[in-house]
Amino acid sequence: MKFTKMQGIGNDYVYINCFEETVPDPVELSKLVSDRHFGIGSDGLILICPSKVADCRMRMFNADGSESAMCGNGIRCVGKYVFDHKLVDKAEFDVETDAGIKHIKITEENNKAVKITVDMGIPEVTSTLPEAIVIDGKDYEFIGISVGNPHAVYFMDHIDELDLESIGPAFEFHERFPERTNSEYIEVKSRDYIRMRVWERGSGETWACGTGATASAVASVLSGRTENTVEVELKGGNLTIFWDREKSGHVFMTGPAVEVFEGEFDITNL
């Protein structure tokens, strides 16, 4: 099976062009390819498929094989892939996801996508503002935001000192979140700049999460900490998030996407 490895500010996935390839078991394939010692090495698997209602469809699987409705860094890479590989012949197009159809705008240089803006839709607040869960006897106040997938945003000082390997799974598997949750840990630097670490449902700590950055910017605005445009610094780079709160209610994510390499993977034993 042919694949392409791509990354969006360090959040890396294996991409399969399902206009040409058939994937028999994406759940098992995701576990296999994601393994950083025995596989290709990635945060999961993304299928770029034909769609009846949009220009293409994205299906996204975490490293543990669980499927998510949406992936922010993934959809920017899908945008770059279909543009660069000429599966579309326009710089604005639609991608079907299980969280709805998302509109993409490509900024190109020499016929290659260098920057991608995604209309992430209207965010949904899924908690009281804020709400607390108890972990090891301590209250953690979070803001719950869905942008097609679930996020719990926690504001704190000194995110570099956080023991993410402990707190991440405690959020992910807490009984408050029956479908598990992604969680973001946010240090506010100014009214338009935040720093973020993320623990992803199904993949653990990743270098970036586009839906997480979007949810965190929305939570920052909602709680009065920032203006509507926020730059989010993640381990692998920065994203710009603009929440058009007063007019359309939609939130827009802008950032890069990079093709790392192409290869072939033997799936005869899958």
Ligand SMILES: N[C@@H](CCC[C@H](N)C(=O)O)C(=O)O
């Ligand atoms: N890295 C992604 C989010 C991937 C899905 C997430 N782990 C979930 O299960 O919802 C992003 O960039 O948004």
